[in-house]
Amino acid sequence: MGFPKHLTSAIIRLELPKNDGGLILTKNLYLSCDPYMRSRMSRSTEGSYVDSFTPGSPISGNGVSRVLDSSLPGFKKGDLIWGVINWEEYSLIKDTSSLIKIQHIDVPLSYYTGILGMPGVTAYVGFYEICSPKKGDTVFVSAASGAVGQLVGQFAKLYGCYVVGSAGSKEKVDLLKNKFGFDEAFNYKEEQDLNAALKRYFPNGIDIYFENVGGKMLDEVLRNMRHHGRIAACGMITQYNLDQPEGIQNLFLIVAKRIRMEGFLVFDYCHLYPKFLEMILPLIHEGKITYVEDIVEGLENAPAALIGLYSGKNVGKQVVAIAHE
């Protein structure tokens, strides 16, 4: 398998079939491009936590849809939903178990692919549950302008931490410093020596590393972690397209520095979503949290948007707008 390259056409009647046994007909509005989707493009099962895509069928991912018609109890025409949907303009959905009805519409609907969706809960769980933050901790976030990183940095600032982010362009570094309020930020592509860069921003070491990238950056971070530091392993995007992952050479420092490194997946924390919404909605409304999206228009541009994630083409959360209604 490889990245999705082709769009195919099929005819769908915009009405529910008779005696359908319970379906909803949706118009799909926004699609989410997320790094984890790479693992669904492989047949390998080792370490995969979601099913592989089925070649020839539409790929699926998180998205936002409008219900056009429903023969299922609990859904009615006009409802807005988010959850796992197919990458297509309209869908007939039988299994609604992953779908959540949207209650708050005084925010951009696309937010349900990001700050109010999976990336938002990921940042929330990763920072508050996995990082064990303390006021004054030094926090480093890689891929810091991405869907999750931008939120982790802002959560950490609100918590009273010193926060530095890395990203892959001047534009992103500017965003980190000027829009998201990171204390410092750097463009990892312009650093000859990542160890030196980290020492520059963390002369006394890193208490918390929010890990999104893996590889060389992780190796250099390990050298700069403080004793009893925590690494929340959210993803390792630099490794997903390699035939052979890069070896991490400094892992033995986990012992000497008593580091806790913990992987986590948002799927284990769905029960926290209501609590998360309660926290995040006021922060959005009061302007205390901001969120940057990179919205590409049109389903035809979705494959390139997804592929672009892995080379960091997106600036902020990558969204595909199929329709604004």
Place this chain on the structure above:
Amino acid sequence: MGFPKHLTSAIIRLELPKNDGGLILTKNLYLSCDPYMRSRMSRSTEGSYVDSFTPGSPISGNGVSRVLDSSLPGFKKGDLIWGVINWEEYSLIKDTSSLIKIQHIDVPLSYYTGILGMPGVTAYVGFYEICSPKKGDTVFVSAASGAVGQLVGQFAKLYGCYVVGSAGSKEKVDLLKNKFGFDEAFNYKEEQDLNAALKRYFPNGIDIYFENVGGKMLDEVLRNMRHHGRIAACGMITQYNLDQPEGIQNLFLIVAKRIRMEGFLVFDYCHLYPKFLEMILPLIHEGKITYVEDIVEGLENAPAALIGLYSGKNVGKQVVAIAHE
């Protein structure tokens, strides 16, 4: 620096100097050879958590001594102590802050270098505090017949876990199965394919890995960990003598499998020593825990004993007996 090679002689008068300002004179009985000592033979400070040895001075480590004379309050002639002592036959000690007076002498005194000393507390803390064990968990211990591993395996068995150990000889594997009560054990040197070996003993995966070796074994264990598994990183002895550590390639599995990997050092848990003694002494007396030592006689054989650790020459806890009194 390198491994210790030479013994030197010096004269010490077996009496306290006058107006010494507070000293104890000790006869040193048992020395402990521990893997962490390798890090003290390097000038590099990165990741080291104990001071380097001073070339030309005796090296130091844990050991057991008899007090011959004392001008310090709290110590008197005849006392037995354990803690950090010099590798020499007699010592004059000013700083007693690392020394603990031995209260229980109805056990072999050498045990204070092992089951009743640092390795014992390491196994206790590592298993009960870091591994978060549950009855029925599948547990894998590497370097399983060593000073710490043999205890971890026995603790896990007492806890109701399924326990498998790896070691480097048939003799050690026999010990694991027949003396320490491990469910299974294997000689890693005879396995062409560590992944296959682990799959043989853990067809449904590993819940807890007690990590003593690092390198290739860790990489293959990561492939065999279950979701939400725990790795207690106690040491990585295979890496200590390499110029360049081996890269760990499967670390990204920490995310997909939500693994927690946590390094720890016994020095952070000294306060648990009384509680530990309360647990372990009855187990020893009732024969519910057994401990195998590899005792080398004579200070002159201490350097080879220490060096032997890193190629697994020792069978059980490596001790040097300077004198049995």
